[in-house]
Amino acid sequence: MSPLNKRVTIKDVAKEAGVAKSTVSRTFNAGESVSPVTKEKVLRIATQLGYSPNPLAQALSVSSTKTVAIVIPNMESIHISQVTRGVINTLSKHGYSVITVDTSENFGMQTSVHKPLANQLVDGIINCYASANDEIKQLSLMKPVVCIGDKPDGYEADYVGIDYEQGYHRLCHYLKEKNKNNICLINGQRDRYAVGRSEDFQRIARSLGLSMVDEWVLYANWTPYSGYQAMQELLCREEKKPDVVVCASDMVALGALKAINNAGYRVPEDIAICGMDDSMISKYTIPSLTTLKFSPYRLGKKAAEVMLERLKNKDLVRTEHVMSVDVEKRNSVSRDEDHLEQWKGENDE
């Protein structure tokens, strides 16, 4: 914080180079016509003076900040941080900055999203899992938003999501094949979306002849602890146990696994278990975790690409994309599934 208290502006460069401000501006904006010799001179003087354009002034002038916001419910979820990285990486490759707004919903804080996003501060908004729907709805009138994971609720926006139905189909097929007929479902946070997905799952399971009683549909909150609790509660009941417990995330599954283990049951022999996400940890639980796999990174990437399109052309029709889901078969459902080759590197892009 010492010397450069006086910022050097376009004006300084102009004066020093003996040209007009606009000429300096042009040399810095590719695609403008300026003679090679003046350009050279301006550039020289500029670096010599240590000039670089002030993005703020720039932005005010063209009313675009070249930054988009991604608003997320909680960055501590591995899944979400991967989505976010996908967004950030792709967007920055195209010269955009991204500002991450964490509403911390899972922590009951519901921080307001409006201030950082209002007005010209961002060119567009990527809304991850319906984070701050009400505020976003309002903002969607002024700038493009694309939704990830949960469809826009009551406003216009592009959508990038996951083909849950397909995933559920595949998973249920696999479970049936392995003779896991009585299914328990531990969902994430109970909200409109989770309930919807849960119903989808039940419908699909039943259509394949699997059994899903209502008492075995539980809700957790994405943490291992919540999975542990839900599972423990289930095990205390004096009923027969499910053949398999399907969890809404790997973290929930991790907790459930622990509860089963503590209670002295064996996985998968007594109770099988599935996660969702194929996160970093799923290969390393004991036993390794069968999980529904899709790439959060690619989800984010796709959303970023959609945003880029939309930014280029506001008048495009609303789009929807869904990504496919695979069953990653590991030991937590059936012992014979683990292969040594699976132990190779982390998937990255």
Next chain:
Amino acid sequence: MSPLNKRVTIKDVAKEAGVAKSTVSRTFNAGESVSPVTKEKVLRIATQLGYSPNPLAQALSVSSTKTVAIVIPNMESIHISQVTRGVINTLSKHGYSVITVDTSENFGMQTSVHKPLANQLVDGIINCYASANDEIKQLSLMKPVVCIGDKPDGYEADYVGIDYEQGYHRLCHYLKEKNKNNICLINGQRDRYAVGRSEDFQRIARSLGLSMVDEWVLYANWTPYSGYQAMQELLCREEKKPDVVVCASDMVALGALKAINNAGYRVPEDIAICGMDDSMISKYTIPSLTTLKFSPYRLGKKAAEVMLERLKNKDLVRTEHVMSVDVEKRNSVSRDEDHLEQWKGENDE
């Protein structure tokens, strides 16, 4: 993107209310003198017109954006995302927005940090774990930066960190008490800082009479996979095994745990293991993980507070803070440590 293409500005409000722009400005900036009746009128008209100040113009005028950046090496690390949340939460409570810049170093991408941070776009920078040191060094001449985790290298900045030495001391004491005398260390990414910490650890361990041979100092890269690999490599060697493996993070420990398990050894009887972070998962591994505990959230919070101070007063002397570290005793070192009460909620602030 429908109606509001024409933004309503201060001018519109002024005209409609029959006052000058400056008056409108004043009513919106607390602490300015404006008569109650005009203030009321302006406010009424403003909401009626749907006016809200344009932060960009505001920023250009006062040359402060009320936003600070946090640059992080990789948000997929639970630890780092928690630090980040600490920063974001505290800063937003004070009216600041924060923009998160992920350099994705661990992915070898080294995205440039300069563009989004240059010039007036942010008022200050929080540099997490020496993420983009060279660029930050340059920027530190123009605006305050506070470093988290690793001290500023070659530039002036405040520092908030962890009292590793204290943590190592406590851990080593505990290990000695449990008779784990031969220690293996699996560090994070090999860099100047990791090497330094590793040397600290060795020094401290030895000073307590514990054994740490050089061949048992390994480097991983924070992922479970890297921990798995390192551990596997270690187990292949035809030597005696360490009594305990201390890992640089819980994720690394998770991988190591799996490797030990796969190789047919028991934890902690044959080989004990420690993590670092006390992350979400550490209670749920099997066995549960003994780990060095400090609150990343509070680390971030503290950094944010320091930044707030610095923003208020540029001329403060450089400060340094370190946070204390505790050993969280669980089953992966000694079976008798787990208590049922430990299974309660996740720690949050």
Next chain:
DNA sequence: CTGTTAGCGCTTTCAT
């Protein structure tokens, strides 16, 4: 190709 002139939307003297 380059200079001139207006703004972008707000804050801030400086008068009144």
Next chain:
DNA sequence: ATGAAAGCGCTAACAG
């Protein structure tokens, strides 16, 4: 208490 005017640093017509 309020208005007028200058300016933050840049871009964007419009003339030449």
